[in-house]
Amino acid sequence: MxxxxxxxxxxxxxxxxxxxxxxxxxxxxxxxxxxxxxxxxxxxxxxxxxxxxxxxxxxxxxxxxxxxxxxxxxxxxxxxxxxxxxxxxxxxxxxxxxxxxTDNLKLVKLAYDHLIDVGLTRFAMYSLPVSETNRWAQQRELAFTRLVGPSGMINRGLATSPLAWNSASEQLGAWLRSLPKPVGIIAVTDARARHVLQACLAAGIAVPEEVAIIGIDNDPLTRTLNRIPLSSVIQxxxxxxxxxxxxxxxxxxxxxxxxxxxxxxPVGINVLASSQHQPLSSPYVMRARHYIRQYACQGIKTEQVADYVGVSRSSLESYFRRELGYTVHQEILNFKLEKAREMLVTGDAPTSDIAIRCGFTSLQYMHAVFKRELGCTPREYAEREQGAATVDNQ
Incomplete structure (x- = not known):
């Protein structure tokens, strides 16, 4: 029986x-x-x-x-x-x-090592207010202090609520403006990382040139709510x-x-645009890339980027070629391509929808860009990457 x-x-x-x-x-x-x-x-x-x-x-x-x-x-x-x-x-x-x-020290260390790898030397953490329900967040603070030492800057901010939202955002913005830059910020969750990202966008702080951000959780819902894709440690x-x-x-x-x-x-890090810091000397290129990361998939043109930065198109092109070795148009294309690659791997949408959501004028144009830049079609890229992920998980 x-x-x-x-x-x-x-x-x-x-x-x-x-x-x-x-x-x-x-x-x-x-x-x-x-x-x-x-x-x-x-x-x-x-x-x-x-x-x-x-x-x-x-x-x-x-x-x-x-x-x-x-x-x-x-x-x-x-x-x-x-x-x-x-x-x-x-x-x-x-x-x-x-x-x-969950091993908090290894979670924070993975984020910290990534920020070091992209060339940063100043670090901060955005945490949660002290409470019994947030003991895990305070443990991540201890791990951060253990790794970074007394030079690490910690801000616990305010708890989120409708009444406190405006004051919490203002306080966070003031803290971000006060930080020496460039700086890498580890947030104790993706939700807190999203708050940092929103405050940076509101304050006109370039992400990730001035502030590189990485969260913890790899929450797909949080990723869909951001104009700049958010890097995160995968628990x-x-x-x-x-x-x-x-x-x-x-x-x-x-x-x-x-x-x-x-x-x-932790399993690893999903590295996306918010933490891909690249030291730049031109403030115009920094502002341009900040704008492109937010709006590339909305079909922006080089002229719109130049208007945002406040310089002529020819001047901006000159700054880009001197700093990065390629054009403003190529930077827009690179970001659209990166977003399309991410969506193809997750398999969350048909290829035709991905082309539209990533700002390509047509599916045929996205095919042409993939063939030119990556030597394969979008379908071939997705099959290759998904197959590699399956092998890694076996």
Whole structure:
């Protein structure tokens, strides 16, 4: 006679990409093994604790970055696996509960090393206000200070809300204007990185020439909300979910895992325009590239870029050739091509839609640009890159 499936509760707030991908990793573990679990999640995937202590189940996987979750489950009679932040101080971890953590030091170090690689020597972090629910953000601050030293500048800003939005944006803009430049800014999440990017655009600060920005989470939703594509560290969240599911599976079959702690490193970085810093001496070229990154896919012409910068077209072309060795038109084309390549790899839209969204006048013109610049058609490029990604993941 077959056994009844174990009843497992997942306590996460899946409005965040971090939580969603941990849940996805749990699902991946179930799909790749013979484990039979009935999963309990709220219909809107938000953790609600009322009555959880009386829940008639077999085990729980939960986000312990939420102090209310950690407190409620501290004395649970059921097997519990915690998922959350890593801590420099051992006392930050719960007692006697297996814990799967994102490695904050390695997350921040990957971002920091990338900013060094693009030639930056000044660094700052945009974090979150101190609170019990933001302990993970303060851990990233500690990692930043450990790597950069006392010269690293940290701004926690204000919490976002309709009432505080204008003052938060003004404060952030003032801080950005005060920073010595060029500077690389690591934000503790993609959402905070987007705030930095918006404030830079509002203040006319060139990204990434004056301020290079990198977030953490690689959130696809956040990427679609920015005029300049946002670089981001890719957390190992799906691996965290798989690891947590494996630990709970062992516990349900009598294994004693105790206060096991497993730190999961990041997967890598999705490097996009916001952090691709290139030292430039001409302020006109910096302003022009700043404008191009925002509006290249809207079909802008060289004359519009020159008008924005405030110089004649011929002068701007001269500055570009001297600084970069190519024309303003080529810079516009390069950015449109970069955006098209990104969209082709993700496979989120038909090629004809990609051509329109990236500002090409026709699908045929995008084909011609790909053949001339990359030696292949858009379809061939997508197949090659997706095939390489499949090999890397095997």
């Amino acid at each position: 077959s056994r009844s499936p174990h009843r497992i509760a997942l306590l996460f707030n899946a409005n965040k990409i971090y939580d969603r991908e941990v849940i996805s990793g749990i699902g991946d573990y179930l799909g790749s093994t013979r484990v039979a679990w009935d999963l309990f999640l709220e219909e809107d995937f938000r953790a609600r604790l009322n009555g959880i202590e009386h829940w008639d189940g077999d085990g729980i996987i939960a986000d312990f970055d939420d102090p209310a979750v950690a407190e409620t489950l501290a004395k649970s009679p059921l097997p519990v696996v915690a998922v959350g932040s890593s801590y420099q101080d051992e006392h930050g971890y719960p007692d006697g509960i297996p814990y799967v953590a 190992g969240t799906e691996e965290m979910g798989r690891t947590a599911a494996h630990l709970l599976h062992q516990m349900l079959h009598g294994a004693r895992v105790g206060a096991t702690r497993i730190l999961v490193p």
